[in-house]
Amino acid sequence: MKPIVFIDTEIEPKSGKILDLGGVKGVGSSFHSNSMVDFAKFLYGSEYVCGHNIFNHDLKYIQNALIDAGLDDPNIIDTLFLSPLLFPAKPYHKLLKDDKLQTEDTNNPLNDSIKAKDLFFDEIAAFQQADAGLKQIYYQLLRDQKEFFSFFHFLGYQADKINIEKVIREKFHSQICEDSDLAKIIVEYPIELSYCLALINTDNRYSITPPWVLKSYPAVERIMFLLRSSPCLTGCAYCDQALDVHQGLKRFFGFNDYRTYAGEPLQKNAVQAAVDNKSLLAIFPTGGGKSITFQVPALMSGINTKGLTVVISPLQSLMKDQVDNLEKLNITDAVTINGLLDPIERAKALERVVNGSASILYISPESLRSKTIERLLLGRNVVRFVIDEAHCFSSWGQDFRVDYLYIGDFIKSFQETKSLLEGIPVSCFTATAKQKVIEDIRDYFKEKLSLELEVFSSNASRTNLHYEVFEKHDEEEKYNTLRNMIEEKNCPTIIYVSRTRKAEVLAQRLSQDGYQARAYHGQMD
Template identity: 55%
Template sequence: NIAFVDTEVGLKDHKIHDIGALRYDGATFHQASQTALNKFLQEGKVDYICGHNLIHHDARYLQLNGILIDTLYLSPLLFPKRPYHHLVKDDKLMSEQMNNPVNDCEKAKELLMDEIAAWNQLSERKRKIFTLLLQHEEEFRGFLMYVGAIEKDDAMIGVSEFILSEYKNHICAHADIPALAAQSPCGLAYALALIGTDDYQSVTPGWVLFHYPEVEHIIYMLCHTQCTDGCEYCNRMLDIHHNLKQLFGYDAFRTYDGEPLQEQASQAAVDGKSLLAIFPTGGGKSLTFQLPALMDGRTIHGLTVVISPLQSLMKDQVDNLADRGFTDAVTINGLLDPISRSLAIERVQSGDATLLYIAPEMLRSKTIERILMARHVVRFVIDEAHCFSAWGQDFRVDYLYIGKFIKEYQERKFGKDAMARNHGQTLIPVSCFTATAKQKVVQDICDYFKHWLGTDLQLFASSASRTNLHYSVIHVDSDGNKYNLLRSLVEQADCPTIIYVSRTKRTRELAQKLTRDGISALPYNGKMDADEKIHNQDAFMSDKIRIIVATSAFGMGVDKSDVGLVIHYDISDSLENYVQEAGRAGRDPHLNAKCYVLYSDEDLDKHFILLNQTKLSISEIQQVWKAIKDFTKQRPHVSCSALEIARQAGWDDSVSDIETRVRTALSALEQSGYIERGNNIPHVYATGITVKNMDEARLRLTESPLFSEDEMQNAIRIIKSLITQKHIAKAQDSEAESRIDYLADILGLSKRDVISSVDRMRQEGILADTRDISAYLQDISDKQRKPQQMLENFAKLERYILEHIPDESLHITYKQLNDNAVHDGINTSTEKKIRTLLYFLAVKGYAHKKEDGVRNLIVTRD
């Protein structure tokens, strides 16, 4: 006889608020009494008590007499393959109701019946393996007793033979299975469940990795540790030459001046080493990390995170892999619309992604952090690694956060104790790639990872020579002559061409001018609309257009083999930049390509002016430091945008690169130890849900005049997600994830739409927020600005304004109103305070104000 039990426990008081139970005979129980529950179970002579997360949650608060069955721990063991069980979300049952434990009991019963059916469908040998590994573990023993699967203890001796036989050619034949079974039988069972799926895109749920972090290590030991004796599995799955042919169709790796550096770097990655590879542009960098990543995905279901500076680079590499038939590369970047972003996140979470391309600034996103915590991340790849060094071209401030992120990610994932046992060295290896790097840049990169991750990068460096490129520098006297020469070079070459210019405005001007003259061209720059960027890049890559006029934002990593001409209409910022940009020509080593630089004396003058404008002075850094000190007078932590900091520093926020300059200043302060910058944290909201279930929410939304039909559907999706997240948080003693960015990311909505919908649901009382406002009092010892005195002064001025608004309206200037208030004894009155108070009164609906054309203020009492 079996009964299903579920409890509602307060997150703060940790007391039972409600209990639900469902007995085998259909009888139900619904009240918060432990005594009454025991009577209900005794009346039915219940032997087994089942629930979802029963053993480590409900049983902590209830005195249960019976054999416990927990559907939570069985689910990833019996449903390891996509699609996963429809009732389970993360580690909780899906629910559309806030507080209905009887409903959860019914869902737990349905799940148990499905688990029993799945158990019976396993091969006899698999059932025996799982029984031998798990029959002494409290999370599984009750179920194994219920299905009559308990074995004799002496049968454990033969478990290694059973595993090697059942998983032949899926694991290394020489793996030390007895040691793994003795150290972590649960971890080994979960690892075998995933290995047995024959679907490399299935993944172990994040909560399993959290409770059993050894699962990742066990899978690695079984499936990615090359045995010295050699076996059929290792020779097939872990051999880079076999996989190079199998995955990419190549017979051999590329060499550089006779040196097999690509092969050596690929082997080092497969062996789990951290490395720095310096290969020329078009020299096969991408394959060097894509091959090990695809191998890791197919052997250990791992995710390789590729950090890249440019959106065009990410899109191009994902598209190239797709053209080769690989659909398991995903990018999450600013070019994606909300729906595409949501789908990309879902693909990473579900296991569809083996390679994830992101920009370095994305590492500060809580959404990215959350999805990476739930995956087996096997390597971080940093492309264009010269961006780490202030001595290198294209220095990117956000690159300096990568090491800190990886270090903190590992500590959260594996625990600080694990990191200490590894003597501070990285548990997740890194691969760095760049095309050109000075010795100082190489040293900076190596020192950076030694400092943050305690790892030494193995160096694979080739020369940057490209014998199939022919360089020419041509001096011109005027812009007219330069344009005529450009036209002549383009017409003569008649091939895919990239024309580089230094300013975004000139990309459009020059492309339009060429098109008017019968030479079709499209522009590309970093400030273009995302859709136009994608359209223009696709048009060039697919040969719909043969000429693109671009800033340096285009081309880094773009792999178009037949570019036969690169013309620098404006000179590059540096020699390293020029080598990178010119290197986009002649990717096909059999193609002889030409690279031209067109310049005038005036161009050189402009170049040095631009270089000086990009410098950040010590006084500007000090201004940012003062702004931060102003923000943190009232509290040690502050969340604000780069624009807010710029304004506080007194900078002109209309300057085009203002945010980059602020971030650069912040990085300098952080590197010097003055500040610590954390993750981006949009405000939390909607922490209170007033409806009991989705039916009530739908009814309230349908009756509301604030929502159109489309808006109502979005609102339903939002409230359903909030209820689910709240339900998930219930048994974890943690807050629900109700942040703006997370909801927008997972639902495929814009942040603006989410905020608007939540705001209207709050107006309707469907949502509430217990933290609508946070107030901070300044230090009471500050005699200049005592908070109580400030409040009293504002209240006195507010009363004065309200008393002096006549019944009809008040026509007056701000200055006159302030003079009157001071004359009448309100000595603390200022025009700024009056503006603030009138704005508040207007927002709250207590008064209406407007200004006529001659700056007269008209105030009307509401």
């Protein structure tokens, strides 16, 4: 075995003082002390220095020890960067939890050094077991990158120079768009491309990119989008299958076609716009198939890019209903986090978002102010924000809510924190077709996020609803007309009034007149 040492340090965060040092050599001898002099002696004779997150953490604290050990230009191997490449699929390696090593004994550098050694040799085994084409691809993309160079050097692995673009297209023929600009990505983002290909190559649909990778390499999300979520104009083996909105509808909901409104394919057009990564405003009547319109693209993105769609809704009961309805169809990809959950339910919901088993998250607009929710979303590839009851943006809407006005600010801050190369698209849904409300919604997103919302609206009327206006001049005349209508229809009836007090008074009077009437309003316990 080539001379290799595995090391770890414990550092006082504020002062940078070295509190403890640990190390173990490939041949088995170990070290545990805070003496830099003794540590340098232990390092002597090693050609390779390996650790977990050594580039970003340990290396800057042990430079003097490396020099004293005669390692002016050591071969550094970091197991952190190798892990998403070689263990991209669930269940992930037992020693890994995001960017940390799983260990029973905290603050013990020797123990962590041993864990890094175990992980490193597991990574070697994983690389050696990979198929020849994948090994060639990784080598050609990463051989000149400092995070990976020494790994290949330690293995003594080399591959003949190949047409890397051609090899990638052949291996991932039906898994990436044939029209993607692979040549440019290879040159500009070799590490990000490697991590994307590793994830695409997995069989588990709920495997995701680790949060630390998304933070360190924000272009990963963009590369995954370009490879698997940007439909090409001419069509290809991948896009014709994975990005076909009719196949998505059939796969998840069993329907052959989308709902039409007065012969207009409004639902299908809105779904296609979302799959085409456009921002949109859909004005659908209540019960008009709104949910499927954003669920189909969300579920498709969950598979294609491991993406998370965030649905913002003001109604907690509706969130739960939508999750329950999906589960009845054996679709378990949706989860809600709201105030109705007990601590155990909330913890489980959070974990499902973290571990990638959820591709749709329902939350309230108030939740966007929660640091927990913000951290949660920063760890996932958020591909779209869906805003339900979008008329709440408008002071002209009947349900104006101030918290809705924070949504744009949150999305803007979120995009900046993640250093995203492109903005996240937005889908808005409402049943209110007032022109002023539509203008307010579009103006809001234009001003806040520079988004142009494409409008999908139908002039078709609801055939199951009938309206009639009766002109009455006083309360007594209105009440008598109401009684006549109740007696004429002789069926369960809902009476809407404009005030809570009016509901109480009207229910009491009807009860006194022999009707079984009760008041129901938002101020009831």
